[in-house]
Amino acid sequence: MGKRAVILVNVGTPGSPSVKDVRRYLSEFLNDPKVIDIPWLLRKLLVNLIIVPFRAPRSASLYRRLWTDKGSPLLVHLNSLVNRNEDWYGAMRYGNPSLAAVLHHVRQKGYERITVFPLYPQYAGSTTGSVIELVNRVTVKWEPKPDIDIVKHFYSSPAFIRPMADRIRAASEIGFDRIVFSYHSLPLSQVRKEHPSCNPGTCGCDEHMTEHGTMCYRAACYETSRLLAEELGLGKDKYLTAFQSRFSKNWLGPFTDDTLLSLARAGAKRVVIAAPSFTADCLETTVEIGEEYRKLFISAGGEDLIVVPCLNGDLDVRGILNY
Helix, strand or coil, rough: CCCCCEEEEEEEEEECHHHHHHHHHHHHHHHCCCCCCCCCHHHHHHHHHHHHHHHHHHHHHHHHCCECCCEEEEHHHHHHCCCCCEEEEEEEEEECCCHHHHHHHHHHCCCEEEEECCCCCCCCCCCHHHHHHHHHHHHHHHHHHHEEEEECCCCCCCCHHHHHHHHHHHHHHCCCCCEEEEEEECEEHHHHHCCEEEEEEECCCCCCCCCHHCCCCHHHHHHHHHHHHHHCCCHHHHEEEECCCCCCCCCCCCCCCHHHHHHHHHCCCEEEECCCCCCCHHHHHHHHHHHHHHHHHCCCCEEEEECCCCCCCCCCCCHHHCC
16 A cells, blocks of 8 residues: 655745744745636736735734744644644645645655545635645656545535534533524625535535535535534524624525624624534634634624534644544
8 A cells, every 4th residue: 555644735924923924924825826717917917016015914913813832823733733743744735834846755655555635624626626726736757656635525424523523512512593604605606616506605515515515615615513512412493503704695595694683683692603514723812713703703792602612733633534
């Protein structure tokens, strides 16, 4: 079979919460055509002249709220996963340690098999798809070329669902009115691009898994919610699926902030919120949900927003790979 290397890949992090480092990180991230899929020149002008200059200072202030004595939590949790296994490596799609550099390092080590494991439970072109594109670009001329396997999704793996459900169960022991499963939103244009013959608004994947669903982000998110609800023994009236971190109304919804406002205004006092599209706590879970959404929910009449921690360094990578 040959010796195998496993490369765990997360989205990335700036080297520090300084404006300079955040600007560098955002520039690399947002210039990826998989992330902003508009014509090249328009993307360059939009990202480098408008988005990054104006967004970097605000993002840097958010990263300062997230940063710990050990550094970026995303990198800390990645290292905690890889450090316990001799043939495992950590990489970031954007920033350092870069995926391209780690791939070259692994090649020099002479591994005959490489498993690339993007830490995104649900497939999306802008996340896992971008990892696949970079791996193919880096390795296309390798001779000899090792066997390369890329994990496209793992949302349905019991090794992911059961531990995540355990965390939700522990967080909800004191009681709750609703559980909200919150996923990172995507532009609707990207969701449609994955299956252009099917309208994601009318395909029914919010009610049942569809034929194209495993590679459809929307379908996979709703299926993740159903699998977690089944593991937790939740009826349909006890949980909701929503999407966060959107930049416009043309992103995948319903939106998490609107959902929390509606729940509070309808009399919900205690809501548990979990983020099953993230495997490690980050800006979106710690700051956006844990600080901003909690404040929003309480200001609208709620009493407590209970945030479920991500699996972080406890993600059962080996169990998922063996599933």
